[in-house]
Amino acid sequence: MTDELKSTVPADPSIERVIEAIKNGKKLEAIIIYRSTHNVSIAESLKIVVEIEKELSLEKQACH
Secondary structure (H helix, E strand, O other): OOHHHHHHOOOOHHHHHHHHHHHOOOHHHHHHHHHHHHOOOHHHHHHHHHHHHHHHHHHHHHHO
């Protein structure tokens, strides 16, 4: 996880599960995981998952 991603989301084990779900193309599962572990709205969960997706995309582009 990049420093930028760490600053976007709180550090906790559930984030790793969210990232794995995103990497496996399971965005809805990622939203559900985030929502259930952080007790936030679906909208807030979606916002965070989209931010994580963007960070992962930037990481992937930087590696190529």
